[in-house]
Amino acid sequence: MQSKSKRIALYGIFVAVLVVVFYLETLIGSFWITPPAIVSLSLLFTFCLSGDWKLGLGGGVLFGLTSWALAAIFANAAFIFPWVSVLPRLFVGIGAYGAFRLTKRLTKNSGKKFLADILPYSVGAACGILINTALVVTALTLFLPEMGTLGYWLGACITVNFPIELAAAIILTPVLSGALRRAFGAKKPAAESAAHEKEASESAEHGREASEQKS
Numbered sequence: 001m002q003s004k005s006k007r008i009a010l011y012g013i014f015v016a017v018l019v020v021v022f023y024l025e026t027l028i029g030s031f032w033i034t035p036p037a038i039v040s041l042s043l044l045f046t047f048c049l050s051g052d053w054k055l056g057l058g059g060g061v062l063f064g065l066t067s068w069a070l071a072a073i074f075a076n077a078a079f080i081f082p083w084v085s086v087l088p089r090l091f092v093g094i095g096a097y098g099a100f101r102l103t104k105r106l107t108k109n110s111g112k113k114f115l116a117d118i119l120p121y122s123v124g125a126a127c128g129i130l131i132n133t134a135l136v137v138t139a140l141t142l143f144l145p146e147m148g149t150l151g152y153w154l155g156a157c158i159t160v161n162f163p164i165e166l167a168a169a170i171i172l173t174p175v176l177s178g179a180l181r182r183a184f185g186a187k188k189p190a191a192e193s194a195a196h197e198k199e200a201s202e203s204a205e206h207g208r209e210a211s212e213q214k215s
Contacts (some may be wrong), residue, residue: 100121
């Protein structure tokens, strides 16, 4: 029950912060039909990569619903339809989480901080940006053909939005994730250290007993 309550509280905090960031991004980029999600996508990946795959899926859903709600408020014709604003985002968070876990597994034995603690978050964020751009452009082309062709959306999103969002996510996600771990995971290393010390002590004790039996 405590874990479920904690997860619900985390969802609430994420949505509250996301609404503020989305609002500011929409105001700043109001001249553009699809304003670049410079900070909001980085927040999404930070949230999705901080837990398990369920958090990744839930983060994508909440991101899409928030995008849809604000599109309705600001009358953004491109994202006012849930099959454009919500449906593609179902796969963004979970895709980023999968790339993160795979990279984490490949670099877990590395002694370098960059490979073990930074690269997995950047790779996960980059994968999430690729999925988000590809699926949103596809949805816009399929469901709103009257608003533009595939070539139009590729030119509108990839030439401006994609490089900005990619650079921001690769840089910001590891930074925000590190701050989140320091803020909420300070006790975890200590607990893990105590567990390792206990295991080492037990192993040493078993070794002494085995030596005494042999002698």
